[in-house]
Amino acid sequence: xxxxxxxxxxxxxxxxxxxxxxxxxxxxxxxxxxxxxxxxxxxxxxxxxxxxxxxxxxxxxxxxxxxxxxxxxxxxxxxxxxxxxxxxxxxxxxxxxxxxxxxxxxxxxxxxxxxxxxxxxxxxxxxxxxxxxxxxxxxxxxxxxxxxxxxxxxxxxxxxxxxxxxxxxxxxxxxxxxxxxxxxxxxxxxxxxxxxxxxxxxxxxxxxxxxxxxxxxxxxxxxxxxxxxxxxxxxxxx
Numbered sequence: 001x002x003x004x005x006x007x008x009x010x011x012x013x014x015x016x017x018x019x020x021x022x023x024x025x026x027x028x029x030x031x032x033x034x035x036x037x038x039x040x041x042x043x044x045x046x047x048x049x050x051x052x053x054x055x056x057x058x059x060x061x062x063x064x065x066x067x068x069x070x071x072x073x074x075x076x077x078x079x080x081x082x083x084x085x086x087x088x089x090x091x092x093x094x095x096x097x098x099x100x101x102x103x104x105x106x107x108x109x110x111x112x113x114x115x116x117x118x119x120x121x122x123x124x125x126x127x128x129x130x131x132x133x134x135x136x137x138x139x140x141x142x143x144x145x146x147x148x149x150x151x152x153x154x155x156x157x158x159x160x161x162x163x164x165x166x167x168x169x170x171x172x173x174x175x176x177x178x179x180x181x182x183x184x185x186x187x188x189x190x191x192x193x194x195x196x197x198x199x200x201x202x203x204x205x206x207x208x209x210x211x212x213x214x215x216x217x218x219x220x221x222x223x224x225x226x227x228x229x230x231x232x233x234x235x236x237x238x
Contacts, residue, residue: 013036018042020042020043027048034056041064042063053076054077058077080100087111097117115137128151135158163185178204183206183207
């Protein structure tokens with residue numbers, strides 16, 4: 001990717017606040033973007049070959065949306081936590097195994113998408129994200145949903161296509177959680193906490209492709225209660 005092409009994009013970005021350069025084989029985060037730290041609001045560098053996000057990412061204080069899907073990132077710098085206006089962080093299809101604790105400082109974050117990475121454990125420290133609506137951790141190698149998940153404020157958590165065999169009953173304490181996706185995992189029927197059906201706010205529990213027949217969920221205590229929430233939500237959006 002020639003510098004002239006980046007230069008042309010930069011001139012445009014200065015006016016729009018948007019920098020998008022996808023599928024160009026970029027080996028690194030363009031250093032030239034540092035000139036626009038004051039006014040860049042949206043950056044999309046998907047489908048490149050970026051291995052490292054520089055510490056200087058913390059200088060983009062106006063940034064609201066950062067998309068780096070399908071790159072080669074193995075970690076994020078602590079400085080990511082300085083992006084206090086960031087609402088959308090999309091990092092699907094990288095090689096991430098954990099998040100820096102500073103991600104918990106992204107107070108404006110609404111969508112965090114980490115599908116298709118290499119997480120083996122549910123990321124810690126996300127309970128401080130008070131505005132988080134959607135957390136996507138599908139297509140990883142997560143084996144358990146831990147008790148700490150109770151602190152999450154998310155409305156939807158997607159854990160499809162992991163290796164989950166254990167779900168903590170604490171997931172029922174997530175006050176805003178309406179959609180919990182657990183398709184294609186390693187769950188037995190007995191691994192589904194009854195409290196998700198009886199006392200949680202969850203109105204869509206998606207469990208196809210596990211080690212039991214979905215129709216057998218009807219025999220679980222609280223299933224009728226869950227179906228009342230499911231039906232009420234369906235009517236609302238009909």
